[in-house]
Amino acid sequence: MRSMLVTTALGTIAAVVLMETPALPQVDTNSGNYMLPLCQAFLRMQSHDMATITNELSTGGAQSGGIPLSMMQAGMCAGEVIGIAEMLKGSDQAARACIPKEVTKEQLVRVVVASVEKNPANMHEDFGTLAAAAIIVTWPCAK
Secondary structure: OHHHHHHHHHHHHHHHHHHHOOOOOOOOOOEHHHHHHHHHHHHHHOOOOHHHHHHHHHHOOOOOOHHHHHHHHHHHHHHHHHHHHHHHHOOOOOOOOOOOOOOOHHHHHHHHHHHHHHOHHHOOOEHHHHHHHHHHHHOOOOO
């Protein structure tokens, strides 16, 4: 009997605690809000300035987790932007980009970052869509 009372009391306490605990906001890892700081960290790492790079490596920039995590996350942005650019170059669809061969990976990321920063009201949207739009607008194909 006592065991049943204890179990019931613990169950009630757990239910009350769960009801009173605020839900943690979900992070949309596909949004411009999430990806922009990663892209900015990537660009800081491309600066070739020893003090900037040292600071980025020691602090992890905008992301916590140490050197490997911050570098991996910054690389996620660059990888997504480069992948989208390659897809748009090879597309025979209406959504295409004619990116000159001389354009560097850093320039691709800079174009996307500038576009996202210029339109902060859209940062909640899908980063891939924002990146594709920035690339297509910057390097349209002749009609």
